Amino acid sequence: MRKSLIALTIFCAIACAVSAYALGVGDAVWNIQLRDSADNPAVIPDLGSKVVMITYADSTAADANDALSTAVKGKSYSESVFRGQGVANLADSKWIPNSAIRAMVRKKEAQFNTTILTDADRSLPTQWGLGNVDDMSIVILIGKDLKVKFINYGTVYNVDEVLALIDQEIAK
Numbered sequence: 001m002r003k004s005l006i007a008l009t010i011f012c013a014i015a016c017a018v019s020a021y022a023l024g025v026g027d028a029v030w031n032i033q034l035r036d037s038a039d040n041p042a043v044i045p046d047l048g049s050k051v052v053m054i055t056y057a058d059s060t061a062a063d064a065n066d067a068l069s070t071a072v073k074g075k076s077y078s079e080s081v082f083r084g085q086g087v088a089n090l091a092d093s094k095w096i097p098n099s100a101i102r103a104m105v106r107k108k109e110a111q112f113n114t115t116i117l118t119d120a121d122r123s124l125p126t127q128w129g130l131g132n133v134d135d136m137s138i139v140i141l142i143g144k145d146l147k148v149k150f151i152n153y154g155t156v157y158n159v160d161e162v163l164a165l166i167d168q169e170i171a172k
Contacts, residue, residue, distance in 0.1 A: 024151065025150065029146055029147075032127050032128075035120060049144060052083045056119070059096050059101055091122045137154065138154075149165055
């Protein structure tokens with residue numbers, strides 16, 4: 001009985017510690033150092049001055065949220081108020097060399113007419129407390145106030161709700 005109680009206490013302490021670092025709606029974010037597709041230093045453009053939707057994915061989940069990206073592109077949001085920003089997780093792409101991933105990133109940049117950043121050392125999930133991001137696509141919607149308005153791990157199925165949230169944030 002005593003061992004069970006100790007195990008439960010340890011589990012609860014770990015669960016609380018992990019959840020304390022999990023990024024959630026309402027949390028504030030800040031800009032961090034990443035790289036562009038040519039491996040030059042870069043930061044997330046327009047963070048704090050526009051509504052920004054970040055899609056963070058490794059090579060195994062690179063296409064998981066293409067439906068959302070296509071829907072956002074179809075809305076033709078003004079570049080003066082909104083930015084969609086992809087970030088490729090190179091650190092968890094175990095079997096593909098970074099040079100090959102950067103080539104795939106440049107192809108996506110052409111497909112969506114955007115700049116996609118890269119993260120070779122898990123800077124974004126570490127500094128923002130995203131937890132385990134291996135084999136995942138994470139979508140984070142950030143308002144001009146640098147607060148998270150939406151976060152989703154995996155494929156976003158409620159595309160219309162995300163578009164409505166973007167509209168709402170742009171209108172502020």
